[in-house]
Amino acid sequence: MDLLLPFQYEFFSRGILVSVMVGGICGLIGVYIVLRGMSYIGHGMSHAVFGGAVVSYIMNFNFYLGATSWGVVSALIINEIAKRNKIKADSAIGIVTTAGFAIGVLLISLNRSYIRNFEALLFGNILGITDQDLVAIILVTILTGIFIFLFNKRLLFTVFDRDTAQVYGVKTDLVDMLFSLILAGVVITSMSSIGVTLLAAALIAPAIASRMLTNNFLKMIILSCSIGIATSFSGMYASFYFNSASGATIVLFGSAAVGISALYSFLLKIRHSHYHGDTKHSHAHVHTGKHKHSHENDG
């Protein structure tokens, strides 16, 4: 079997490049989403932007301008509703994003001739990436990287301890808004490759897998990006030989990464180092009354 056969096709090489970039930025931004406990926001944002994409197509606007505008408006509305405290963020996200999705579905139902064109948006079409899509993904990748580099301290502080961050001068509302806009950009540029229905998993799977492997924030970032890139590459590559939908294959590889990380974490837990008296060793065990011992960090 010629392992390099897929790369002889330009559409595949382009698809691999896109999937690796999408995997990387989803892995990066996903860390903050998971740590904030807002894993549903990727799902919600992708559904909201779908409405904007449909409107853009019907009104003959540029897809990126239309979807970005819709994404920005959705992010603004979600932030405003959540700030009022009467309604929590999950409710705000739920209503705003499903309403956006519903607008898209309504418009499609009124214009049935457009149905086939939106299958690509719903399920992804990584092999149909245009030059404009490629430029947009490269631009968002660079912007996301710059944003995280410059704003990491503010972001981390806001996510960990929002009140104290505000007291110490972090403009937490601005940080939230900028994060939402960056997320909207990642979602919009990733939609064409992964699809609205699968994007949420692509956003959070690498971060969840990495969280189970480390308690160190920097390592979590590196692992999440690496897992995102690796699963995107592997999924894309496998889809060539399985002749399967590339977006779905990538997401399944991401889900497998979560499963493997969970198993590794479990095995590590039952085999951790401990002391019997002064003797340090490790072996598989469970904590029962008959197996008493101390641990390195006790006391």
Next chain:
Amino acid sequence: MNLNSMITLNDVTFGYSLKSPIVEGINLTIFKGQFVGLLGPSGSGKTTLLKLIIGLIKPWHGSIIFHDSSSVRSSKVAIGYVPQVESVDWNFPVTVREVVGMGIWDQSGITPWLEKNAKEEIDNLLQGLGIVEYASRQIRQLSGGEQQRVFLARALIRNPDILVLDEPTSGVDHNTREKIIGILNDLNVGGMTIVVTTHDIQGIARRLPWIVCMNHHIIVEGRPEDALTENNLLETYGLAEVN
């Protein structure tokens, strides 16, 4: 005690619902170098008053004025804030050093990581608080008292004019409580202005130099022997003194 006022609250009122204010008609002055305890039962508005003082929330009515060292009105009073430990996600993947580093997020360069100077400054502070050996540990590995000291370090690294702590001895054992009170006393002797909230009458309130008893409004303030009378406690807690 230095008689220069640091923070003055004039007729401050605030609530989360328009129909029922949490704190009402608060008139209070905190002087430079004071060590003040806000005492009251749960739900009495202690934390709300603290949040008003540190500027997290704005009063519906009244004013909060900050003064610099010469009692001139100023917006530049540096505040060190220690929240309740229960409000923090201790499973968050950060080390002790990273948490303390958050206190100087705006003074430690534009890179996402802590620079060498910042690390040294943090380690020196942790050394002073007796927890430098935990600098690289994940915060989830620390005991309650050690976590409290980490938060204290994060507040102190900003060289605050005033230290504000919300229930600093909540959920800790007797020995740890004594250590924390000891650290705060040492800081106050060194000139730090400190405001703490507490509902612990015997363990904390009786040992502080100045007490403000409150239950949605200020009932009395003064030295413990003057403020913590049976009548005042009855009005504050709605029952006789708790032993």
